[in-house]
Amino acid sequence: MTILIATRNAHKVQEIRQILGGNIEFLTLRDFPDAPEVSEDADTFEGNARKKAGELAAWLATEPIAKQRDVFVMADDSGLEVDALNGAPGVHSARFAASDKTKGNSPDAENNAKLLRLLKDIPLEKRTARFRCVIAFVPVRDVNKAQIFDGACAGRIQLEPHGGQGFGYDPLFVPSGFTKTFAELGESEKNKISHRAKALAQFAKMPL
Numbered sequence: 001m002t003i004l005i006a007t008r009n010a011h012k013v014q015e016i017r018q019i020l021g022g023n024i025e026f027l028t029l030r031d032f033p034d035a036p037e038v039s040e041d042a043d044t045f046e047g048n049a050r051k052k053a054g055e056l057a058a059w060l061a062t063e064p065i066a067k068q069r070d071v072f073v074m075a076d077d078s079g080l081e082v083d084a085l086n087g088a089p090g091v092h093s094a095r096f097a098a099s100d101k102t103k104g105n106s107p108d109a110e111n112n113a114k115l116l117r118l119l120k121d122i123p124l125e126k127r128t129a130r131f132r133c134v135i136a137f138v139p140v141r142d143v144n145k146a147q148i149f150d151g152a153c154a155g156r157i158q159l160e161p162h163g164g165q166g167f168g169y170d171p172l173f174v175p176s177g178f179t180k181t182f183a184e185l186g187e188s189e190k191n192k193i194s195h196r197a198k199a200l201a202q203f204a205k206m207p208l
C-alpha cells in the first residue's frame with residue numbers, strides 16, 4: 001500500500017509514520033512538485049480535509065503511479081476551537097491574525113497575541129478550548145469514497161504564553177489533566193494525547 005500524505009511538513013510525516021508504521025510506503029507533496037495547490041476554503045475541518053484529499057487523489061489518478069494497486073491520499077485539517085469565541089479561530093487558525101482578504105498564514109506570535117487580546121476579559125475557568133484534527137483518506141481508484149477520522153484534545157487557553165517547544169498555539173494551551181502547556185510538555189508527551197494522535201489512532205484501528 002502507498003499513501004500520499006498531503007503535506008510538506010516533515011514533522012507530520014514523522015508522526016504519521018511513527019503511529020502507522022508497518023508495510024506502508026509513505027510519499028509526501030515533496031515527491032510530487034507538480035501536484036495542484038488546493039485552497040483550504042471550506043468552512044469546516046472535515047470540508048477542507050475532504051477537499052484536499054479528493055482533489056489530490058483525482059490528480060494522482062492521472063499520473064503513472066495510479067497504475068499501482070492500493071494508492072491512497074491522506075489529508076488532514078486541524079485547528080483550535082475556543083468556546084468563549086464561539087469556536088474561533090477554527091478553520092482560520094493558521095491565518096487568524098491576518099485579514100480574511102489576505103491569503104497567507106500569519107506568524108504564530110501574531111495569532112497568539114490576537115487570541116490573548118480577544119480573551120483579555122475572560123477568566124481562566126471560562127477559557128475552555130480544544131484542538132481538533134480531521135483526517136480524510138481517499139483511494140485513488142475511487143476518489144469519491146472518502147473515509148473520515150476525527151480527534152480532539154480539550155484544554156484551556158492560558159493568560160500568557162509558556163514554553164519554547166512545538167508550534168502554533170502550543171505555548172497558550174494546557175491540555176485537561178495537565179499543568180503545563182503543549183510547548184512545555186514537548187513532542188513526545190504531546191504526541192500521546194494530541195488531536196492528531198487521536199485521529200491517527202482512529203485511522204490505525206481500520207483494517208487496511
Ligand code: IMP
Nearest residue numbers: 076077078079080093094167168169170
Ligand atoms: P494545519 O491543519 O496544518 O493547516 O494547521 C492549522 C493551524 O492550526 C496551524 O497553523 C496552527 O495555528 C493550528 N494548529 C493545528 N494543530 C496544532 C497543534 O498541534 N499545536 C498548535 N497549533 C496547532
